[in-house]
Amino acid sequence: QVQLQESGPGLVKASETLSLTCVVFGSSVNTGYYWGWIRQPPGKGLEWIASLYPSGTTYYNPSLKSRVTMSLDATKNHLSLSVTSLTAADTAVYFCARADVTLDGFPFALWGRGTPVTVSS
Amino acid sequence: EIVMTQSPATLSVSPGERVTLSCRASQSVSNTFAWYQHRPGQAPRLLIYGASTRASGIPARFSGSGSGTEFTLTISSLQSEDFAVYYCQHYHNRPPSWTFGQGTKVE
Numbered sequence: 001q002v003q004l005q006e007s008g009p010g011l012v013k014a015s016e017t018l019s020l021t022c023v024v025f026g027s028s029v030n031t032g033y034y035w036g037w038i039r040q041p042p043g044k045g046l047e048w049i050a051s052l053y054p055s056g057t058t059y060y061n062p063s064l065k066s067r068v069t070m071s072l073d074a075t076k077n078h079l080s081l082s083v084t085s086l087t088a089a090d091t092a093v094y095f096c097a098r099a100d101v102t103l104d105g106f107p108f109a110l111w112g113r114g115t116p117v118t119v120s121s
Numbered sequence: 122e123i124v125m126t127q128s129p130a131t132l133s134v135s136p137g138e139r140v141t142l143s144c145r146a147s148q149s150v151s152n153t154f155a156w157y158q159h160r161p162g163q164a165p166r167l168l169i170y171g172a173s174t175r176a177s178g179i180p181a182r183f184s185g186s187g188s189g190t191e192f193t194l195t196i197s198s199l200q201s202e203d204f205a206v207y208y209c210q211h212y213h214n215r216p217p218s219w220t221f222g223q224g225t226k227v228e
Contacts, residue, residue, distance in 0.1 A: 036219065045223035046157075046165070046208050059217045062122075095165070099219070104171030105153030105212045108219070111164035 002026040004096045004112035014121045016086055022079040022096030022112060030054045030074050034099035034106055037070060037081045039092040040114070047092075050081065051099065086119045093117070123147055125209055125222035132227050140196040142225045144209030149189045153212040156185055156194045159224075160205045168207075169194060196227075204228060 008020040020037070029035065036051035050070040052058040058070050069082040083090060093116050097108040124147040134140055142156075152172040159165040167176040169185035172192060182197040196203055209222040 034217070038219075038221075046159075046210075046221040048219040048221060051217060051219070057216075061218070097165075103176075104174065105151075105155055106214075106217070106219075107155035107167050107170040107176075107210070107212070108157075108165070109167045109170075109176060111166075113162070113164045 002098070002110060004098065004110060006094060006096045006112045006115040008094065008115045008117055010116065011118050011120060012086055014086055014088065014119055018081075018083040018086055018090065018117060018119075020081040020083075020094055020096075020115060020117075022081075024077050024079070028074070029072050029077050029079065033101060035070075035072065035079050036097045036099055036108060037079075038095045038097055038108070040095070041089070041092040046095075049094075052079070088119050088121065091117060091119045123150060123211060123213065123220055125211055125220055127207075127209055127222035127225045129225060130223070132225060134199055134227060136199055136201055138199050140199050140203075140227060142194040142207050142209075142227075144187075144192045144194075144222050146190045146192070146211060150211050150213075152188060153214070154185075154187070154192050155210045155212070156183075157208045157210065158203075158205045159208065165208070199227070 003025040037049040093114040095114045096112040098110040099106045100109040154172040156169040157165045173185045206224045
């Protein structure tokens with residue numbers, strides 16, 4: 001059974017850089033799926049941040065593109081997300097997910113439980 | 122940029138009732154459309170993809186329909202475990218991007 005487990009610092013300061021990790025259990029990250037990060041600010045809906053296809057291009061939400069980097073480490077079998085120049089608006093639960101390219105519309109069929117991040121001033 | 126608008130924001134219902142959730146796209150979109158269920162503290166769960174196909178393991182009481190700019194998720198008879206927030210999501214392939222609605226809370 002494939003599982004995703006996110007981890008992060010929990011609390012970070014404004015203007016600093018956030019680094020998150022998603023470890024993949026039960027499958028290789030080098031399989032033919034899109035991997036993605038999605039976040040949910042308090043009291044708000046889901047927001048797609050970025051997606052990556054192994055051996056391919058990384059795609060970013062245009063509203064976040066200038067501050068976000070997503071990468072994959074096959075040796076550690078994990079994904080990473082970096083967000084720079086943090087503000088309070090980046091406070092959210094951050095989810096790692098896998099989009100299934102065998103399903104119509106490449107939906108996110110597998111999700112982690114998320115890791116909360118609070119940006120303090 | 123395509124915007125997905127869900128209505129209503131909150132829906133108060135009782136177990137056994139039929140529930141209809143709506144999602145409207147700001148412009149006509151393809152049927153690369155999905156619905157998710159999200160309970161507090163849990164991972165979101167894929168319910169419907171391709172606008173109308175139930176994901177693996179999803180009960181038959183969940184159904185999706187629609188095309189163009191109007192999409193609907195129907196729960197035929199609400200069960201206690203169905204109280205959650207529901208999100209619609211559209212996939213655009215050039216370049217790849219995933220856009221979510223703001224969610225409907227079923228309480």
